[in-house]
Amino acid sequence: MTTLLAFDVYGTLIDPWAIADELQPTLGDRADAVSAQWRASQLQLSFRRGLMGRYVDFGTCTRDALDVAIAAQGLEVDETTRREWMAAYQRLPAFDEVDAALAGLVAAGFRCVAFSNGTAKAMQTVLGNAGIDHHFEAMISVDAIKRFKPDPAVYHDMIRRTGALHRDSWLVSSNNWDVQGARHVGLNAAWIHRDPTSIIEDRALVPNLEVSGLDELEPALARHETGGAALK
DSSP states (O other): OOOEEEEOOBTTTBOGGGHHHHHHHHHGGGHHHHHHHHHHHHHHHHHHHHHHTOOOOHHHHHHHHHHHHHHHTTOOOOHHHHHHHHHHHTTOOBOTTHHHHHHHHHHTTOEEEEEESSOHHHHHHHHHHTTOGGGOSEEEEGGGTTOOTTOHHHHHHHHHHHTOOGGGEEEEESOHHHHHHHHHTTOEEEEEOOOTTOOOSOGGGOOSEEESSGGGHHHHHHHHHTTOOOOO
C-alpha cells in the first residue's frame, strides 16, 4: 500500500511565529513576547477545552488566546487591530523549505494530506495563501469529530477517512505532543525538530524519525525503508 504522510499544519508547514512581524508596528519590542504567548495560549486553550469536552473550533481558541496574550502583557489593543491580526493569521507564510520538499514527496509517490486542529476551511485558506495547498489530496480536520489532537480518537479518525492502515501511515509534525499522540495509537511519526529546546517527555513514545527540516524527510524515509539509521 502507498505510504500516507499526514502533515500537521501550524508549526510544521506554516510558521506561526511570523505573526510577530504583523504585531511589531503596533507593539514594537513587545511583539515577540505577545506572539509566543499567543501560540502557547492557543494550544493550552484547545487542550483544556478538549479535556473538558467543551469543544469550540480552533479559530475560536486562537481568538481567545490573543486576548489572553494581550492581557498577560498588560497591553491595550483596540478591537479593529485584533481583527486585523486574526486576519493576518490566515496569511502566515510556509517555512522556506516546505514547498519544494512537499513537491518532492508527491513526486516520489507518497500520499500527502494536511491534518490539523484547524477547520478544513481554515486549512484551505492558510495553505492556499502560502501557495502549498495543491500538494495535498485532502484536508483532514479534527472538527469532524469535535476533538483536538492529541486525543487518540482524532488519529484513528484520520486513518479511517483516508482509508490507510496505521502501519503504512506517518504523522509528520514539529509538535512533540502531536508526535507522542500519534505514537500512542500505533502510527509512525516523523518529528520535524524545529525547536531545539523541545524534547520528547515520554521515552516510550519517541518518533521513528527525527529531522531538523522538511527537506530532510524524503531521504530519511528512504533510509528508514532500507533499514538505515535515520533517527538522530
